[in-house]
Amino acid sequence: MSTPTTTPADEPGARPAGPGAPRSVAGHQEAVLDLLAAGFRERPPGQEDTDLISARGRILAADVAAPGNLPPFANSQMDGYAVSSADLAGPGKRVELAVAAAIPAGSEPAALAPGTAAPIMTGAMLPSGADAVVPIEQAVPDSFPPAASSPAVETTAGAAARPTVALPAGVPAGQYVRGAGSDIRAGAEALPAGTVLGPGQLGLLAALGLARVAVRTRPRILLLTTGDEVVEPGRPLQPGQIHDANTTLLRALLEEAGTTVLLTRVLADSPEEFRTRLQEDLTSLQPDLVITSGGISKGAYEVVKQGLADQDVRFLSVAMQPGGPQGIGRVAGIPFLAFPGNPVSCVVSFEMFLRPALGSVTGLPRPRPELPALLTGDVHSPAGKHQVRRGRYLPPAEPGGTGQVELLGGASSHLVHALASSNALVHLPAGRDSFPAGTEVTVWLLDR
């Protein structure tokens, strides 16, 4: 990143950075969305089979229909007595029934004989001949006879030893019965393709007996950082060198957003080497998207701009601060985005352009939560640009109130420490240069 920026973030004034007026933020958002949509239309995601736990956070590849009824059989919603509602017609307030063999969950019960009531546990299969359940609390006595604790043993048929139970008359058919298929019927759509699989959706697949699921492959990204001065973390610096934050920042953001980063490289400021390595990587990896940082500004050495001079890539200025310089196009037919080289500019470029487009095209990631917030201090912003600041959002003291946001670290795009202390991006829209304390602005929460 020999000239990681002349990003607007570093320029206090608002002036067009190249020939022609800068593109609006919305205009570039649309261009990035169009590029990604076309790329994924031409090369749609594949699918892969995985166990349920590994599928957490992935996207369902195809509609899933229920392979059977859920629940698979009519069962009791309560601990109580399985009865035939006809046996409890009345006319008195209570009816005395003989106690049949108890029915634990997990067993296949014998048919219920007329005039009997079978102790039944929650979730246990309703016996044929029964159509309702009376909760144990409504029975007299209101606890199960000892025989119910020995489910394998039939209650004795001898009239004297045989326990009875008094149950309320007038029980409607279906009372406290969960019908077969009452949760979902066999053949019905359980989950549509495109569903993001969280715990609840995975739980449903498990309940349906499915141990594996087909999910969409993740978008595959090639991530390149440029600059003679950039050194990997963990290695010593020579004078004039800095450690590379962009690879870590962008890789973490991309993985959090549901993509796979196939390869990262830090490349020197040689346009020839940049072009050669890029062509090799494109051929061997066939990524869905290439992202670069650095080398697209107005300095004397702009490796990405110079290396791709003959490619279908446009380098332009967006009316945004930071992150004004942007590159967009295709290299060897593969969608290509170039971000400026300063770390904060990279993050803002990702959040404003790539993240929303990925979400729209693939279903992941979900949009950042967007909230109103009141500025805690006066802020200046160049009127011609959409300024994106970093800050700490404080939720409202009372529900229904409006939170506050304190800006951190100034407008400059090299301030990584302030970025790391922030939990929100703060939008100061174009068309206005003064935002006094108390102004309501829009923030995007970063840590959800």
Next chain:
Amino acid sequence: MSTPTTTPADEPGARPAGPGAPRSVAGHQEAVLDLLAAGFRERPPGQEDTDLISARGRILAADVAAPGNLPPFANSQMDGYAVSSADLAGPGKRVELAVAAAIPAGSEPAALAPGTAAPIMTGAMLPSGADAVVPIEQAVPDSFPPAASSPAVETTAGAAARPTVALPAGVPAGQYVRGAGSDIRAGAEALPAGTVLGPGQLGLLAALGLARVAVRTRPRILLLTTGDEVVEPGRPLQPGQIHDANTTLLRALLEEAGTTVLLTRVLADSPEEFRTRLQEDLTSLQPDLVITSGGISKGAYEVVKQGLADQDVRFLSVAMQPGGPQGIGRVAGIPFLAFPGNPVSCVVSFEMFLRPALGSVTGLPRPRPELPALLTGDVHSPAGKHQVRRGRYLPPAEPGGTGQVELLGGASSHLVHALASSNALVHLPAGRDSFPAGTEVTVWLLDR
């Protein structure tokens, strides 16, 4: 789960489920928090070293101080000319200076001779003798001389061939210079222990040159599901059997919340076998927490209750629907929570009790986003209980408005399909039984 519930969720009326009045939701939340806090105090998390990308979403184990200044050296904030402000004192509007050798990023520049201006790229080291930068756009001419593109070659010293540049007079010292340590000074605290490491925090560690980081070990969980009727997904069902959703649901929720599930087991309804396996697992795994589902209600076969009759575990009823039956205590000194057996009851138990306690004690997970929402239909709720329904939250049409929430799937705790279609838990607090359409209630968003 021979009696996975007589959960209140399955009971239309509000009546105490055991001896004594049910415990309040807040009371049980406090009890779970106390249990976890004591457990983690007695056995605090360890720490492990990891590369930055693997540390995403983990918790920083110890304070990190900046090992050096960031940026490590004074550098240019712009593409432009490095100058001595003394050379541009005036008195005219512009001062003509000789153009010195260009300074690309990543190099160690020679000292700036008095009366000269060196082309300098963004991020490049400021030469000694220079104290300010003039942006290229303010220079005449406003583009770099060709020699600036060959940084290794000194400009010729011959007066006739030597290019000059006219720069504005009156440039203040420090203009467009990023001072050494202006982002963070060597030795200052970069990140405090306990920080959740997202992309921004990892980017800061990378910028500081750190390739590895010490994170806290995750809480280690033993997860047991009980019930004779429960069969693992992927295996065929016999009559009366159902597939196990709870293991998948709870494991996915626990992993999403930042814990490690050491082992899952499905255990039959034998108190002896339950006790034996639990003791073996506690000895061999030494988990931080045991969670069971099922076997804690009022049926004839309650495997968890019966298996732990002689342990320091209390089985009680909480005034909540679903998820009323709860167990809490210690087994062999290890914190132990028992949830009821119906899938929705498990989820509600996790969300209401365990998830907030984990967040408070360990720093992860973050609380669910809590929002007001207007009910789309009339709802009944037992007045004595805090009812937790599932629903689909629809954001407000306009910023600043209140969203709506449509309840899905009724109160019954076996409805996994409705759970899988929901994105919110809906709180219907105790003390009120009727919630007409349009009532404002509180929702917790599940999919963030």
